[in-house]
Amino acid sequence: MSDGAEMSDDEKKLARLKAEQQARTRREKQLHTLIESSQSSLEDRIAAFKTVAQTDQARFASAISQMLKKPE
Secondary structure (H helix, E strand, O other): OHHHHHHHHHHHHHHHHHHHHHHHHHHHHHHHHHHHOOOOOHHHHHHHHHHHHHHOHHHHHHHHHHHHHOOO
16 A cells, blocks of 8 residues: 555656656747847847856856857
8 A cells, every 4th residue: 555655656756857847848948039030139148048057057157168168
């Protein structure tokens, strides 16, 4: 009886994690599209960069570091 309850709890956790990952992926795609859009104003791009920096600080810092290391 407890095994069935644990399994359903595990399934619930897995479903929640999948939903969170899908939401993150959708949000990232939308921000990426906004940043790359040539029709976006400078203010829109700055807002998108700020949003990305706040939502995933480690990834943003890594991207900035890689950009600074690129040879010209």
